[in-house]
Amino acid sequence: MSLLELKNITKMYKDKSVLDNFSETMERGERIAIIGHSGCGKTTLLRIISGLIPPYEGELKINGKIVSGNGKVIVPPYKRNISMVFQDLALWPHLSVEENINFGLSIKIKNKNEIKRKTEEIAKQVGIENKLKEKPSTLSGGEKQRVALARALISNPDILLMDEPLSSLDTMLKLKILETILSLQRERRFLLIFVSHQFHEALTIGERFIIMEKGRVIKRGNRKEVKAYLESIEKRFKIETEKLSGGEK
Amino acid sequence: MEKKTVIYTFLGIFVLIGILPVVAMLLKSVLSKNGIDLSLYLNILSNKHQWTVFFNSFKLSITTTALSIAFGVLSAILFSKTNLPLKRLFTFIFSIPLFIPSYLNAVLWWEIMGKNGLMSKITTPSIAKICSHFYSGFSGSVFLMTITYSPIVMLLTMAYLNSINPSMEEAALLTSSWKRVLLKISIPIVKNGIIFAAMIVFLLSFGEFGIPVFMKYPVFPTESFTYFSAFYNFRLATALSTPVVFIILLVLLIEKKIAKQQTEITEYPNAKKPVINLKRSKIPVFTFILFSALMFYVLPILLLFIKSLPLTNLFHTLSDSLESVKNTITLGLIGAFSATITGFFIGYGISKNIIQKRESGDFFTLFTFAIPSTVSGIGLISLFNNGLTSFIYNSSLIVIAGFTAKYTLISNRITRIGINSIPPSMEEAAEIEGANWLYTLKKIILPLTKKQLMASFLICYVFCAREPELIMLTLPAGKDTLSVRLLNYMANGSESLIASLGIITLLISLVPVIPAMLLLKGEDL
Numbered sequence: 001m002s003l004l005e006l007k008n009i010t011k012m013y014k015d016k017s018v019l020d021n022f023s024e025t026m027e028r029g030e031r032i033a034i035i036g037h038s039g040c041g042k043t044t045l046l047r048i049i050s051g052l053i054p055p056y057e058g059e060l061k062i063n064g065k066i067v068s069g070n071g072k073v074i075v076p077p078y079k080r081n082i083s084m085v086f087q088d089l090a091l092w093p094h095l096s097v098e099e100n101i102n103f104g105l106s107i108k109i110k111n112k113n114e115i116k117r118k119t120e121e122i123a124k125q126v127g128i129e130n131k132l133k134e135k136p137s138t139l140s141g142g143e144k145q146r147v148a149l150a151r152a153l154i155s156n157p158d159i160l161l162m163d164e165p166l167s168s169l170d171t172m173l174k175l176k177i178l179e180t181i182l183s184l185q186r187e188r189r190f191l192l193i194f195v196s197h198q199f200h201e202a203l204t205i206g207e208r209f210i211i212m213e214k215g216r217v218i219k220r221g222n223r224k225e226v227k228a229y230l231e232s233i234e235k236r237f238k239i240e241t242e243k244l245s246g247g248e249k
Numbered sequence: 250m251e252k253k254t255v256i257y258t259f260l261g262i263f264v265l266i267g268i269l270p271v272v273a274m275l276l277k278s279v280l281s282k283n284g285i286d287l288s289l290y291l292n293i294l295s296n297k298h299q300w301t302v303f304f305n306s307f308k309l310s311i312t313t314t315a316l317s318i319a320f321g322v323l324s325a326i327l328f329s330k331t332n333l334p335l336k337r338l339f340t341f342i343f344s345i346p347l348f349i350p351s352y353l354n355a356v357l358w359w360e361i362m363g364k365n366g367l368m369s370k371i372t373t374p375s376i377a378k379i380c381s382h383f384y385s386g387f388s389g390s391v392f393l394m395t396i397t398y399s400p401i402v403m404l405l406t407m408a409y410l411n412s413i414n415p416s417m418e419e420a421a422l423l424t425s426s427w428k429r430v431l432l433k434i435s436i437p438i439v440k441n442g443i444i445f446a447a448m449i450v451f452l453l454s455f456g457e458f459g460i461p462v463f464m465k466y467p468v469f470p471t472e473s474f475t476y477f478s479a480f481y482n483f484r485l486a487t488a489l490s491t492p493v494v495f496i497i498l499l500v501l502l503i504e505k506k507i508a509k510q511q512t513e514i515t516e517y518p519n520a521k522k523p524v525i526n527l528k529r530s531k532i533p534v535f536t537f538i539l540f541s542a543l544m545f546y547v548l549p550i551l552l553l554f555i556k557s558l559p560l561t562n563l564f565h566t567l568s569d570s571l572e573s574v575k576n577t578i579t580l581g582l583i584g585a586f587s588a589t590i591t592g593f594f595i596g597y598g599i600s601k602n603i604i605q606k607r608e609s610g611d612f613f614t615l616f617t618f619a620i621p622s623t624v625s626g627i628g629l630i631s632l633f634n635n636g637l638t639s640f641i642y643n644s645s646l647i648v649i650a651g652f653t654a655k656y657t658l659i660s661n662r663i664t665r666i667g668i669n670s671i672p673p674s675m676e677e678a679a680e681i682e683g684a685n686w687l688y689t690l691k692k693i694i695l696p697l698t699k700k701q702l703m704a705s706f707l708i709c710y711v712f713c714a715r716e717p718e719l720i721m722l723t724l725p726a727g728k729d730t731l732s733v734r735l736l737n738y739m740a741n742g743s744e745s746l747i748a749s750l751g752i753i754t755l756l757i758s759l760v761p762v763i764p765a766m767l768l769l770k771g772e773d774l
Contacts, residue, residue, distance in 0.1 A: 052680065089674075092692075094697060151682070155683075
């Protein structure tokens with residue numbers, strides 16, 4: 001039994017298909033990178049997996065149990081043991097870093113000492129243990145990313161969805177955060193679904209790849225296959241730009 | 250509880266207390282023991298006096314609207330676009346008349362323009378006579394209503410001007426002068442906002458009661474009020490209210506047609522807005538504005554205060570009116586709370602597309618806001634004066650219902666700015682973390698909209714506290730508020746008593762405006 005099964009998932013917005021017949025099976029401990037330009041349906045797919053929106057058609061199973069189907073969300077997001085890091089991070093500005101991180105945990109667990117211990121533990125793992133009392137607005141971009149990551153991981157999810165979480169960071173910072181994500185994923189063995197429009201970022205984090213365009217999957221494969229495919233596109237792009245510039249160097 | 254259930258419950262309550270009373274009133278005016286009876290309407294249509302009253306109402310509203318647009322837009326440009334010093338203070342001073350009972354404005358200006366006012370003491374008898382003559386009937390009503398309602402145009406235009414993307418003006422400034430940029434870019438962009446403000450001013454002037462009563466100028470609201478309270482001719486009062494309802498509907502539809510798309514208010518918090526440098530005109534303009542502020546807004550209050558002296562007189566009036574003060578504050582606070590909560594949930598429903606046909610939600614809150622209090626009062630009595638709902642009719646609940654229906658619009662519009670500024674991902678993140686909607690509401694949405702909720706609560710309170718007509722019509726006998734007491738004293742009280750009661754009313758109405766404005770500092774409504 002697979003951890004996550006997506007069968008013929010389709011999503012329409014006002015008669016326009018944004019996700020077309022998407023099917024895939026994903027296992028615990030895998031790192032899946034979904035690559036594509038903006039508007040290709042990546043974020044919609046994550047929102048369907050998380051249960052924030054229902055699919056128009058198709059069926060979604062987690063641990064063999066149908067959680068979305070027949071155009072409905074059957075199991076609500078919070079009962080799926082899924083976490084998500086949003087593109088804009090969605091940190092609540094009026095809550096401290098600590099309160100942001102343990103927001104969900106404090107609903108599930110009533111023991112304050114336990115909540116405190118778990119918060120400190122995850123904060124230490126992502127490297128923000130000395131920022132717990134601060135408000136998100138006082139943090140740097142990288143620190144905010146770490147808070148969002150800690151919030152997503154504190155309840156030990158089976159699946160972590162990441163929606164272009166590094167798009168606003170510079171290259172060096174990106175590398176550091178990617179390193180943290182990878183080490184935590186290897187340690188905790190959750191299924192990581194990472195969505196990005198930046199090929200290099202996705203190639204660093206993924207081990208299995210899905211390339212999407214206009215709501216459809218146009219390529220699937222491992223790092224080697226996808227890298228070759230992307231390099232061929234890059235090469236074609238280079239030729240075309242050279243033609244446009246009249247061969248100037 | 251489900252999100253939809255909560256929102257539709259509040260929407261249901263709003264329809265019950267805001268829309269159904271108007272429907273009940275309309276039905277009562279056409280139904281008699283023998284079935285449908287339109288004789289009242291035929292009588293009104295054939296009555297020359299009613300046509301005069303109708304024409305008066307129109308003339309008054311149109312003139313007030315035109316003048317309010319002229320003054321409001323000009324002051325908005327000065328206070329939001331230029332480098333005029335003390336802009337915030339001037340904005341506050343110019344807004345004062347909006348927040349105090351309209352007939353209190355009439356009392357304030359009586360101290361200057363009235364028979365025994367300041368003008369009679371500092372000018373010749375003939376000039377004083379001209380002033381006193383001007384300060385009555387149509388001209389006096391237009392003058393006062395323009396002072397009272399032009400702040401609406403000013404504040405709304407300021408909000409819309411501030412929400413223009415700065416780069417749009419900067420791009421135009423590369424090739425044109427500020428004058429051209431204002432005429433060709435800024436004003437056309439906020440055109441729909443100005444039309445909206447004009448519509449609000451027209452509707453409020455059409456329903457204005459206090460000023461025409463003071464100026465003895467017959468208009469529709471004063472007519473229906475007189476038929477209701479003096480002659481107790483309920484059916485005729487209702488029939489007289491009906492044209493007002495239809496005119497409001499007509500104006501709302503025309504506005505919708507003209508301004509097809511509402512100007513959205515957007516914030517550009519970090520963008521530096523281009524400013525008109527007044528250069529050499531700065532000192533003359535500042536002097537003119539300072540003089541206007543002192544002359545038109547500060548002086549009348551100062552004169553009223555002087556008349557209310559000595560302080561013992563003021564304290565004596567206060568101790569005599571403690572019950573009215575208590576009623577004003579209690580009804581104001583409960584009314585404001587109820588309107589704020591209702592407006593918040595309806596606003597949330599509209600923002601998040603939970604309320605189907607969101608435009609209707611907006612339309613109805615605007616409709617109940619525009620309905621004159623005399624009409625909504627008669628409507629509430631039509632609906633609740635029966636055996637089943639006598640507990641509402643015989644208690645202050647009917648007043649609270651009236652306040653809620655009328656001022657839900659304010660909270661709906663203000664809190665929506667806060668709700669719209671919360672990225673959807675913040676609620677989604679809470680949902681994924683396991684929070685149900687009520688928990689998300691408590692922990693995320695309410696704290697993040699705290700500022701707008703507080704501001705709309707304070708503004709709703711000010712409007713509830715300044716309201717006399719609804720209270721006069723609906724509050725159980727023996728109870729009154731400061732605004733009602735002041736209106737009664739104006740008919741048969743001494744001048745110093747009226748002055749001291751005026752100052753107390755002013756303080757009770759105006760005090761919350763300062764924290765409200767501070768809370769909304771930098772917020773573009």
